Amino acid sequence: MDAITSPTRVLETGFNRELARLARRYCELIETHPTHRGVWLARIAELLPRLHAGVSSLVAAEPPPGDRPEPVDLDARFELFSQLRALLADRDAYWLEFDSVAEGMAAMTGSLADDLTDIYCELKHGLTLFELDPNTAMAVWALGYRQHWGQHLVDAERHLARLRAQSQLDL
Secondary structure: OOOOOOHHHHHHHHHHHHHHHHHHHHHHHHHOOOOOHHHHHHHHHHHHHHHHHHHHOOOOOOOOHHHOOOOOOHHHHHHHHHHHHHHHHHHOEEOOOOOOHHHOHHHOOEEHHHHHHHHHHHHHHHHHHHHHOHHHHHHHHHHHHHHHHHHHHHHHHHHHHHHHHOOOOOO
């Protein structure tokens, strides 16, 4: 049996496609203009743990030298962040572990809009790569997850779980 038809190769390809499907779904959710914020957030809250499980199980591999992530369009990123921040309104800011409640609301340093934007930018870039070379996309996602956006994913999951506990998500 060669590498193309081996069960391991088929499993890897199926896994790659499933992770890309989840990433595509996440990007579609972020790109939509929800009519009901709580339902939209609930869908994101349901999807993030599935993405987290998939990407955290990727083997960390260095992408080929020419396949480094391209710089993010900072204007487009800021525009998306601003839209999400306005949409999330009072559900955006949250306390991080080291924040002091005594300092008041101005000291809140976590932003769900920032988390969702960073995750979106990383996944969207990987989806572009996925069309050309799924293995490179997986390596870029794994590396980016470990170096940067994995913390945004954890923070977003934690904040959404808090919102769910406070009945601010419609399930």
